[in-house]
Amino acid sequence: MVLYFAFMEQNSEKINAVNPTLKIKLNYCFAAITFFICGVLIYALFRNTDNLVIFKIFSKPAFLNSLPISVRTDFVFNYLFVFNLPHGLWCLSGLLVIRAIFLENIKWRTIYCVIFLVIISALEISQISENRNGTFDLLDLASYGFFAFVESMIYNNFIKRRIL
Numbered sequence: 001m002v003l004y005f006a007f008m009e010q011n012s013e014k015i016n017a018v019n020p021t022l023k024i025k026l027n028y029c030f031a032a033i034t035f036f037i038c039g040v041l042i043y044a045l046f047r048n049t050d051n052l053v054i055f056k057i058f059s060k061p062a063f064l065n066s067l068p069i070s071v072r073t074d075f076v077f078n079y080l081f082v083f084n085l086p087h088g089l090w091c092l093s094g095l096l097v098i099r100a101i102f103l104e105n106i107k108w109r110t111i112y113c114v115i116f117l118v119i120i121s122a123l124e125i126s127q128i129s130e131n132r133n134g135t136f137d138l139l140d141l142a143s144y145g146f147f148a149f150v151e152s153m154i155y156n157n158f159i160k161r162r163i164l
Contacts, residue, residue, distance in 0.1 A: 021103055024159060028100035032093040039089035046082045080139065088143030091120060095151045113148070120144060 073079040094116050102109035124141055127134040 025100045025103055028096045028103070032096035032100065035089045035096065036093040039086035039093070042082070042089070043086045047086075080143075083137065084139045084143045087124075087140045088147040091117075091144045092147040092151055094120070095148060099151070099155065117144060117148060 073082055095113060098109060098112045098116060102112060121141055121144060123132075124134075124136065124144075126132045127136040
């Protein structure tokens with residue numbers, strides 16, 4: 001993170017001279033990576049990772065067995081933090097990447113954001129059947145919608161003014 005900010009500080013004039021929206025795109029990509037990693041950390045630290053599909057393909061690293069921290073999920077905030085926040089952060093991360101790629105092309109950005117949201121919602125809904133791993137949770141769908149709304153509000157109130 002420190003390297004990123006040092007890079008941006010040293011090269012901000014060069015970046016703005018080449019493409020004024022490049023700095024915004026780099027910030028979007030950095031935020032996407034940060035939110036993705038935060039979602040992974042929450043999942044790895046507070047959830048049982050034994051049933052993840054990736055560990056059916058690759059062997060599970062031994063240190064992951066010592067990571068899960070026991071949290072009482074009978075409180076609403078704790079439940080949302082442990083079970084729904086990672087999904088929302090991953091959704092936000094994907095939307096930020098799409099926004100960074102299609103920052104100036106509103107038509108394609110909208111199309112790809114809708115496709116992305118439909119795909120992740122369909123994957124969540126497909127967990128109802130027993131053919132797919134995971135547990136269907138309506139709150140995951142709500143977190144997708146909430147984070148999509150938050151991302152659009154941040155864009156409309158802070159970023160849109162800078163590029164238009």
